[in-house]
Amino acid sequence: MTSLSTSARAVLAELTRRGRATRPQISQALSLSKPTVSTAMSELEELGLVREDGSVQGHTGRSALLWRIGEGAGHVLGVDVGVTRTRIHAHALSGERLLGVSRDVTSPASRSGAADLTASADAAGALLRETLPRLGDSGPLRQIVIALPTVVTDRDPAAASQSPEVHDMLKALSLPPAPLLLENNVNCAAVAEGNLGVAQDAAQFAYVQAGVRIGAALVIGGRLLRGASGWAGEVAHLPFPWDAGREPVPEGLERFLGAEHLLLRTAAAWPASEGAPPTSAEELFQRAGEGCPPAQRAVTEHATQVGRLVVAVVALIDPGLVVLGGGVGSNPLLVQGVQETLSTLSVPVEIRRSGLGATATVEGAAVLAREQALHRLIHA
Amino acid sequence: MTSLSTSARAVLAELTRRGRATRPQISQALSLSKPTVSTAMSELEELGLVREDGSVQGHTGRSALLWRIGEGAGHVLGVDVGVTRTRIHAHALSGERLLGVSRDVTSPASRSGAADLTASADAAGALLRETLPRLGDSGPLRQIVIALPTVVTDRDPAAASQSPEVHDMLKALSLPPAPLLLENNVNCAAVAEGNLGVAQDAAQFAYVQAGVRIGAALVIGGRLLRGASGWAGEVAHLPFPWDAGREPVPEGLERFLGAEHLLLRTAAAWPASEGAPPTSAEELFQRAGEGCPPAQRAVTEHATQVGRLVVAVVALIDPGLVVLGGGVGSNPLLVQGVQETLSTLSVPVEIRRSGLGATATVEGAAVLAREQALHRLIHA
């Protein structure tokens, strides 16, 4: 493809920011003259990257044509290779969703919570092969982002597939040929919160996911903080307990704050008079909401501990906003307890609960894929 | 001043990166033609921003002239308003140091460790008035950065001086008219490590300062991570102890890891057979180095606790490199202990001790001032 002119790149970038826009709008936003915007737009139209889409009427004066990203710009895939369920979303480069499908991972490993990537990848691969033909003509596939429930040391699959586990997973997926990036699933969920969820207005925020496992992600100025080798946000490795006299356990926080251990602790403290203890986090929270005292005690205690993790995050990086997500973290009862724990802190911070649910990860992957594809189109 | 042309800006930026460079070097680095670089350089020379400085000989072919930032580019001031000592460094925009002076703060408050900004500002103001005339003709003063031992919520003094404490401090300083920014002292020290110290090769790193007080700073991609309201790195507010059964103390970590409490704990555990316990952190570390068992025990224990703080930093943001600084933190014995504590962690990380000493903060302030001044020259 011939390279775009500078002004065409600028116009394309502005158009992706606005979704739909008229040439006079773009002209004013970029401080470019009308002829310059017109020639740039023609250049983009000839490549199929933009197309006319209606016009603005009702104002005085001649009505302006509206423009948007066209079909020739192509589409992207977000793939969530999850432990219990795998999901695929396809988005056009214009931002509209073309497709969203999901499927359970049926494998013995999925119940223990251990990350059996191959089983998940098999499921995702099958789903992909059924789904891709349904996309029809949506232009070229420009980018795939795969969300993984593991630390992603190398986002570039060429480097990452030197690890046999990743290599096997990629083979099982049998992806169509397109640029590919790997990303951590918590990072993806955080991106979704920033673009589609409750953190859209925040310049920076922290995302803390509490569920079967516990993880965090940081977004600063719209960019993920990945760390020197992809380990940023892996709070499972925090020393816990952290006390002067006691030796902390490696992976201590994971064992302490994960859903499984929450249930074990709850069961241990459960009085016989209340019947059988809850067998899932959902049940525990439901019974706490119904006023069952031992369930309330367990939830309060757990919220306090998650709150201390949040305090640590806030004291270190002062995100201004913390979004709580995940099966346990997005529960309103938990959010309230976390807020109380934070009240002693002098750092100003807001807590919000995620409203995106289980699809946050795929949506984030799709957003990242679209961003990456647009970046390549615009800056190269 | 008339505005610079685009190519002149690019040439100036490249020249500040390289210090000294020839036109062909710049031409190649920026992919600009030789005539373009030459005209841009003439433009800069006419404004006094650059000047010839020797030539490169010994190579085959005609020898190229070397260029550097000139005197007309002016100079900047870094001011460290410290609790016990105040320092001022003046740097030319070329980077070379013009002046470095310091003075003790004589005030009752300085001994208790409480931040009496006014006393420090009085001392800094007096030092400034004596020092400025010595600068001679170094061109215009383009930027002042003041390092403060407090949280800096607003770097812009216009906004910050709404707080009476900051307002009084600025009044006591009676600064010459020039653009002014405030910055946290630990942040400044971290910048110094990244530009002049042991972190020059690191794309990102964390700086942990342990001394009378404890603080941290994060540098990502050459930029300070300041947080939403300037509280990033204020690890003093971390909950401690952090245990399931115990209630953490607000400001707990500060009380636990500060030098004063290290000495109190050491004295409490000091056996009568060893004579009087150490009265300063320097003495404690010296006696530990000489093989005194109770001193060694105290140092080891303290290193373990600092190590756990470092583990928390690493688990959250994976900096890849952690620089230990401050009166206590930069001691080799402490660094060793921290390294051992980190050995259980699966995140790859390197620990280095700061070699800059007590001037790190001013130097960082001067570096920030120079960066800011260059940024304004180049991008406006």
Place this chain on the structure above:
DNA sequence: GTTAGTTAGGTCATTTACCTAACGAAGTAG
């Protein structure tokens, strides 16, 4: 000492990528 080869640095016509000005087209307001 001389000459060949290489690199620095300047001059000038040309291209590129914008801009402003002006005008017809297409809408609204009265």
Place this chain on the structure above:
DNA sequence: CTACTTCGTTAGGTAAATGACCTAACTAAC
């Protein structure tokens, strides 16, 4: 219908950067 406003195109102009070419200055080798 007339007056007015805004859109979008055409024509002409300009500043910045380029490529091609030349001279200057230096090194290496004979």
